[in-house]
Structures are given as C-alpha cells and as structure tokens.
Amino acid sequence: MELIVEGVRQALALLLALDRELLTITWLSLKVSCSATLISLALGLPSGTLLALSDFPGRRLIISMVNTGMGLPPVVVGLFVTIFLWRNGPIGFLEILYTPTAMVLAQAVIATPIVTGITIASIQNLPAKLKLQILALGATRLQMVWILVREARLPLLAAVMAGFGGVISEVGASMMVGGNIKGQTRVLTTATVMETGKGNFDVAIALSLVLLGLAFGVNYLLTVIQQRERPR
Amino acid sequence: MTNFVPLLEMQDLLVRRGGSEVLRVPSFVLHENKTVALIGPNGSGKTSLLLALARLLDGARGLLYYRGAPVPDGRQVVDYRRKLAMVFQEPLLFDQTVEENVAAGLKLRGVSSAEVRQRVAACMERFKIAHLAKRSARKLSGGEGQRTSLARAFAAQPEVILLDEPFTSLDPLARRSLIEDFGSSLHASGGAAVVASHDREEVYRLADWVIALEAGRIIQSGRPDEIARQPVNPYVAAFFGV
C-alpha cells in the first residue's frame, strides 16, 4: 500500500517538474493517436455511410467483417503489420518499421473498423422514412448523405471517441511496430510497460496518470460537444 | 381553365415484390390546381402509389409524364423531384430549429439566403408557427411538428404536393385547424396535390377527385359526391358513412 502512495507522490513530483522525457513521450502519444483517429474517420465515416445506405451483393458479409474487426485484438494487428513491414516483407521497401509512421498505420487499422461499425449503426438508427423524406424534398444523393450524416452527428461523435479511446490506450501493436525506442517511438503505454518491468513503479504510475488524464481530457471535450446537443 | 396536358400522368404502373404483384395502376392523371384523394384500407397501396409518383419506389415499372414529357431516370430525376414535395404521417423533421427545417427544401435547391428568409417567414405565418421559429424541432408537439413539415413542403413552392395521411396522428382540434390552413394555402398557391386519407372530412374539404384502392388495384374513381352515392364496397361505404 505504501508503495502505491509513494508511487503517486513521486509521480506528482515528476509531473510538476515537467520532466522533458515525459513531455516528449506524451506529445508523441497524442500525435500518433490523433493522426490514426483522423485517418480512421476519413476512411470509416464514408464507408460506414455507404454500407448503411446502399444495397449490393455481399453487403451483409462486409458488414459482419466490419463488426468482427471492431473486436480485433490490437496485438494481432500489430503482429501482422510488423510482418508486412519487415524489410523483407511485402511492403518493407517503405522502411517505416520502428517509426511513428508504422504506429499510426497499425493504430489506424485498429480504429477504422470501430469507426465504420458505429457509423453503420448510427445511420441505420435514423428513422426509416427519413431517407425518403429527404429525397422527396428534392435532394441529390450527395445532399441526402450529407443530411443523414448531419442528423446522426451525436452517435458519430461517439464513434470518434471510441476510435480515439481504442488507440490511445493500446500497447501491443505499438510495442511491436514501434519498438519502444527512446526518443523515437516510445509512447505512454509502451513506456509504462517498460518501467513496470524495470521495477520503476513511481515512473510507471506517473505515466499512467498522464495517460488517464489525456484520455479523459479528450473525451471530456468531445462529450461536452455531444451532450450540449442532447435532447433534453 | 383546365389544361389539356395533365400535370402528372402515370401509365401502366406495375410494382412487384417478392414475385407477386403489389400494385397495378393502368392509368393515373393529375391536373393543375386539382387535388386527388386516395382512400383505402391499410396495405391497399396508397403509400406505394405516392412514392411511385415521386419516383421513390423500388421495383416500380411504368411510364411517368410531367406536363407531357417523360420523367427521366438517373441523375436528372432530381430536377423532376424538385417540382414536388412530400409530407408523411410523422413530421420527420431535422434536428434543427423550426426555421431551419422550413428552409430545408429551399436550401437544397440553392435558393439565395435573402429569398430563403422571405419565403420561410411567409410560410411560417401561413401555418401559424412563426412564434416557434427558433425552437428546436425536438421540442414540438405533434400538431406543431406536422405544421412545420407542411410549411417545409410549401416553402419549396412545389407544383405537386404528395401527402401520406399527414393529419391522421393529430387530435381532432389540431386536425381541423391544420386542414383549414393547408386547404387555404394550397388554394392560394395554386398547386396540385395527391392526399392519402383515412378521414371523410379531409376528403370533402380538400379533394376534387377520389380514387379508392384495394389490394393494389383501383376499384373506384370519381368525384366525392358521386362515390358517396354509389360506394362499390363496404369499406368505401363506411368511409363515406353511408
């Protein structure tokens, strides 16, 4: 018990001193996860909307794949991305293994099914006749899609939060494709595992607190936006 | 003075679902300034016919003419649809203010903001919802919601308004006043309308012509007083209270 208290105390000391390495690690965590979330939005929102609204052979198969992808273990993603990025692997010529780019790639692979899946559910949750109403007011297909996405903006914000939350807290894939290299690919999650393994519990707790703070902060911001528009 | 060329004409409408015929209408005509009422039990095909007129029905085959010219498929169908507006049984409003909802149809057509403001104000006046302009659509009563939906349809100044039992879910008082306001707005704008209805009063107040449907087929067609005098089946008889 004293260990935890001692750990928290030392953690606060490190945080208040604005330790340089801590700041570097935190900034990298934010950059990587935000970039990955943005990519997953750019891919997931349009494809989710398309899957929700259109009808083509194989649609149900693809949707079930998306739903499976939502529960994909990040460490499995990490393993396969690593294999692909190996020098002698299929896309090894990119030479991005053990760089933040590889981490963004792996995290984007993890987050995209989540965003897509929630988008599909959000759009499908709109009133069934709404699509007809919009078209009956003289909308083009593009206008109709835009309005539906706008109407579903609250659950879609939840998709953003889910995507971001999934990757900021992810450690397995980040470790594998990033290598936890000091000053280059070390992020909050991988650093926490390492410090714990070394027995530096105070540092590990400090990192955990920062990670929690970060995750909470971003989600709080998004929640404020979402809940302001909630039907009262 | 009636135009020789009908505003809308549909021929040989055939709708199949899962291998069986759901709706078969050899001919349907709508003239300018006229209102046609569709009556019939649930599932008789009223909604399908309305959607087919808006080219929104999957699996519908048939010829559709607007002022004598065939209505295209594909992308240009939007130009045709912009001559219509449709109102459903539920208001189906957007998650915005009343004002923004009423403006929706105009915004879709790319009308300038100044004109939008003017037309929206006029429409809200007409339907007595001007005092609700800034209210969120989520906070409206059933009657207020349908008024907004109708105002939204009218604001776009369509040549044809299609209505699928728009007054059914309202209480009698709200219904009566809304029918009044709708009727006078329609008369003032000179538009044509097709109204699916379950209510005798609506039909007497609004319709120039009545079409009775049953199981996807037209079983009777004529002026309201004609049909009331000689109903072809028990439903129609009950509808007109004879």
Place this chain on the structure above:
Amino acid sequence: MLVARILCAVLLLVMSTGGVAAFAAGEGGKTVILATTTSTQDSGLLDLLLPIFEKQSGYQVKTISVGSGQAMKMGERGEADVLLVHSPAAEQKFMAAGFGATRRLVMHNDFVVVGPTADPAKIRGSGAVEAIRRIARSGALFASRGDNSGTHAKEQGLWKAAGINPEGQQWYQQTGLGMGQTLNVAAEKKGYTLTDRATYQALRKNLSLDILSEGDGKLLNVYHVLELNSVKWPKVNRAGGKAFADFMVSKQAQQLIGSFGISRYGSALFFPDAGKTLEALGL
C-alpha cells in the same frame, strides 16, 4: 461552444501536420537496427553508450530489445543490422549456419541464483548445479524466463547438467517475460530464479530476494557483438553494423563499460573483455 469546436479543430490540425512532418523525415542508410536482449537494455548500459556512438558516427540506432532467441531470429531474417546477445551455444550455431559475418567478445558479467531470505531449499553457498538440484528436490517454486533468451538458455544448461527435466512440474513456472518482471514474479511468490547480476542490482531495492549462489564458473554470462552476413540479406546496413561493433570493442566503450554502475551500485555491472579469449575467462 463555437470556440470549443474551433479549438478542437486547430489542435487536431497542429498535431497531424506536426506528426506528418516528423514522419516525413527520412532515414535510410543512417539507421542501424540493433537487436539486443532485455537484460542489456534494462541495465541502462545502452542508454550510456548509444548517445556517444550516435554522436561520433552519425548513425541513428534503433534498439529493439527482445530475448537473445528472437534477436538471433531477426538476424537470420536480415531484419536487424547488428546483434548484441549473450547466448553462446545458440550464437555458435548461428555462426556455423553462416548467418553472422563476425562475432566478437564484448564483456561479461555473471548470473546468480536468487531466492527468498528464508531459503527453504537450503541452497545458500552451493555451486550452481547443486543449487538447482536442491530446488528441484525441495519442490520450491522456480521462476523461469521460458522465452529462449540468453538467461533461459543458461538456465536450461544447468538443468541439463543436473540431469533434471523440470518441464511440467508444478513448482516450475515459465513466465515468458523479461528479467525484471520474472524477478518480480519470483519475489511475489517467494520463489527462486536465475538472473544476471546487473538486472538484479538494478531492481534490488524493490525485491525481497537475496543472492544465494554465485561465482560458479558455470554462471558466467558472456556478451558478444555479431555483425550480420549481408550477402544473404543485402538490405542489412553493413557499414552501420560494423561501426557499432567496432565501437563496442573500442577502448573508449570498454572503459565506459568497466566503470558503469560503480557510482550507483557500488560495484561494476559488467566486465570489459574485448580482445580476450574465452579460455582467459575461465571457460
């Protein structure tokens, strides 16, 4: 409200463009991938040596710390440029199979057998093989790395020498974790384990484990630096790997190795051996 939205958007934009800029900075021939063991990394020695090497040579080192087994597998596949490992038997096989270009002795330290102060298996002071024999006999818990690391290989050698097969026994627990975490497991469960002295020294303050067997010749832990055979894998950074290997056996590095840890732990964690033969070490 609008302010919050704009703030979000700006933040996101800054972060992603900042991110992209960082990613765009290329690497290529200036990177050296060093595959080494977790014990080397955890001891902190590399944190001392690498910045010096990077500054002098201009290379950027990416240290991937995994077990010796995985490090050598990476070498076999050409996914690393140079190896720093401590698993002699496996290394010899590696060289014999032609995967390595050169193999040079860098340093050594030793392993120790640690356990609870109470020492239920009564191994205090015994030789290495006798110690683990007693552990097996008493059925006391033994935490094994179980991960093909150099430590694991050394441990397996001891079992073999003792003529015991601990596989499947209830008291034999294979963690599959790094040395630090395995020590934690042993400490928590009041069991025994084999560890390199350096990691033990580094973590000592948090563990309630004592050194119970040390000094046996069989516990010597020898580190070599291996350059890879780039004929097989042309993408290997030959020059970079060579530069690193040369650095590790250079006078400068050897001196730093020899003095590492003295101020912090009171004794050196590693003993520099570049240029010596294994016989000179007593093997």
